[in-house]
Amino acid sequence: MRTIDIQTDTKSSQILIGESIRQVHTYIPANRKTIIVTDENVYRHYQDQFPQGSVILMGLGEKNKSLQTIEHIFNEFVKHEVDRTTYIVAIGGGIVCDVVGFAASIYMRGLPFGFVSTTLLSQVDASVGGKNGVNFQGYKNMVGVFNQPDFVICDPEMLKTLTDKEFRAGFAEIVKAGAIKNSDFFEYIEEYIPQALQYKPEVMEKMVYHSVLIKSEVVEADEREKGERRKLNFGHTFAHAIEKLTGMLHGEAVSLGMVMASKLSHKLGFLAEKEVNRLKELLVNIQLPITTDIPMQDIFKMMRQDKKKEGETIHLILLEHLGNAIIHPISFKQLEEHLNDLY
Ligand SMILES: NC(=O)c1ccc[n+]([C@@H]2O[C@H](COP(=O)([O-])OP(=O)(O)OC[C@H]3O[C@@H](n4cnc5c(N)ncnc54)[C@H](O)[C@@H]3O)[C@@H](O)[C@H]2O)c1
């Protein structure tokens, strides 16, 4: 097992990579009433491994990442006579953890809580950074808080029950972590991806560990160095547009977005073509998409509508090398001139 400690002004949080769900009870203070919140899939697969406690179920999918679900959880909290000494454990993917982190943060002005992250995406991405929240009126993550769970357990064994598609999509964020910050790690992914795809525990543990470490370092650095956190958005400006247009999985859209951003990096003279090809080859080995039929103009239009756009200029994350990202401001006009180069 590997651990990463995250310190904020008010709290410390521990990410436990390679820990088993069966050990959750050891991280909950003794003799505390415990409430577990999970979704139907995770309950079906793992209920026999849950810690002692009452279980609250929530629905599946982004549509349930809503204020209605928060209200449902609060109703259950009232029924179970939850008070400030009650311990809340979310067991699930990014959706369950985002919703429960928010519910626990605001109920009675904050209850103690921890996560068991059960998807690859949530282990490498949603487990760090302290963002919790729900969607509102069609906008993603519009309502929420920053607050760290006491612990996040990332149990690699649990990844075996994910669909192949969900599992592979999670690797997009691992590739992203290497591409923006660590060339050695990128090389490690290239070499060990076949073993990772066969769930080899020590390989999975190392990949999740380094991805979480990179994210936690970037998040910490942002406190001093304004904008550093933006690097985590490598491929994401394109990906968010693609996700909205196609409904494909986040990781699949990130794969396409990273290819587009790296091609643009090459066209603008930052990145060698052979590095673009290395990235593409790795994504192909994971069976993630690197080409799409969606007209580039549609992606561009959707990007312009993105609420995060800063006037006529956006800050795109480009690569100088595999392992080194830069923040590059570019006008929509300039970007439009390069659209045909990004397929
Ligand atoms: N807080 C953050 O910093 C952060 C970062 C990245 C993503 N997110 C959020 O995470 C969400 C996506 O997370 P996700 O991809 O984990 O989706 P998810 O939570 O919907 O999980 C995907 C599917 O896998 C099922 N599942 C979960 N664990 C399983 C397991 N071990 N075995 C079998 N099935 C399992 C779920 O029931 C669901 O159907 C998005 O809402 C996104 O906004 C948050």
Ligand SMILES: [Zn+2]
């Ligand atoms: Zn992402």
